[in-house]
Amino acid sequence: MSLIRDLAEQIIAAHRNDELCIPIPQFTPSNPPPRIDNEAATDHYELAGALAAIHMGFIESDAKVLGKAWSRMAQGDGGFNAQKWPNRPEHFDLLPWTRNMNPNAFAECPTRLGLYGVMPDADWVKRMVDAELPTVQLRFKSDDRSKIRKQIKEAVAASKDSKTLLFINDYWEQAIDAGAYGVHLGQEDIATANLDQIRTAGLRLGLSTHGYAEMAYADRFCPSYIAMGAVFPTNLKMMPTAPQGLGRLYQYAKLMSHYPLVAIGGIDEGSIHAVSKSGVGSVAVVRAITQAKDPRAAIKHLQELMQ
Template identity: 50%
Template sequence: MTSHHDMAQAIVSAHQATLGLTPQVRTAPAFSSEAPVYRAAKQACLDLGFIEIDAECLAHAWQAMTLRTGHFSPADWPADPQDFGMRAWPRPDAFASCPKQLGLYAVLPDAAWVVRMARAGVPTVQLRFKSGDAQAVEREVRAAVEAVKGTDARLFINDHWQAAIAAGAYGVHLGQEDLGAADLSAIRAAGLRLGLSSHGYAEMLRADRLSPSYIAMGAVFPTTLKQMATAPQGTGRLAAYARLMRDYPLVAIGGIDGGKLPEVLASGVGSIAVVRALVAAAQPEAAVAKLKAEMQAWMATQEAIQMS
């Protein structure tokens, strides 16, 4: 009988090139089951550099996949929602929907940037305004909502859900750390879309339980804009995440610029979020045009390939 150590090594060998990262800390795994496949997958995922909570999610999913299919295959990677305990769609408690392809997604520091990028043709914009002054927040959110009127831009408000409801924004974006403080029922009842950040399997599953409008995944590449709890995930993991979360509109974020667009889009996401690629550009409007053209060219190429 193959030992769980041999099974773990087979998993690592099959996926190291696409999914492996250097483990931050090597520790003896803590197992919550005696099932050999679970134990093998838990060890393998830790060796591949997944953090503990994500390795645990994956190990249980691998066990479920093996029971469902009737065989263990180290070359497979769990990507079926039912193996992760996710509910089927449609869901009566889901937030309002948004397009599967959100396109270029600009994360912007204030309303002035929102109006500038909306007028430049960015299809999805997010106001990420940082201030402890409630009145300043309300003014900025109202100004951003007014800024996108007359354009085709969809506006999400980062964090400030109450101001977003009051101003009639298109949607709200929340980080995992903000979920406990937000009234999700009020956001849903107001008809606003909800986007949620995620940085790995455990956070994706937590987001999925809330049935948001979209899920953002990252950081894909190194970024200096925000201190991340997890290492940059890379496009191999992004593709694995996208396969599991295929029922959602998906947004890739973190260190993405024009040169990286093709490999990010190839992962299966329908939107790419950018920050510095626009706000730090010498000519932001020209940068918008270039990024949109690159995205459209990539999609046209894929359509041509599918039709050939």
């Protein structure tokens, strides 16, 4: 166990300043770290990688995935190097070159979706279409199914024959009926949505992810794009993980570069330039547009900052 602990400490020391330790947990006797399963691990590199990840603030499911990635990287490199960080598809048992041969892959979308506005209703969608925002998501929330259908129908009509690509959040059945360009689903929606029906209808699929385990899971479905975050704190919805920060986003973007990527969560004019440098082809914003005094001017300014 001393060897495993020593290797884990080497990893933590090597990456302490890489903005990967967010947040650093404070473990106590009453709040011990999750137990690393020695029996399930293939080697001490896996155990060390998982242990380091736990102490760097990664949630347990991500730590397990990272542990296996450290093991694969060490085996592929012919040895352990704490200065490196697993960020290649083969480290995570991903096969990006098979996407074009996968009959279950969803329809493709542009690699660079650009500035991506997440809007609360069809009126806002229309304003974004008029402003020629490249990508828009309708995130309308209601328990009234007739209102939902009306909002989606109006949003699709507004985006038809325009330069704007429209994704519908959550309501995939209504999106199919209205002929939307695509749908965006959270991880919690994957199990209940009929992915075959979405695929057969020709809609693009975007999936939200919040760490390594969810990215690996999303990859199984070959979506059209993968959204990664939340990069910063956000009030838009409850997040399953703490804000990931720029350091983790940069690593995620390297790993999943075979997908169109969208950075999500708490991004504004003060952070959008640094986020864009991560390698993502799109940045999602909400309040940076909806709370701006002049949304059109805000869009132009944000797009300039993305360059």
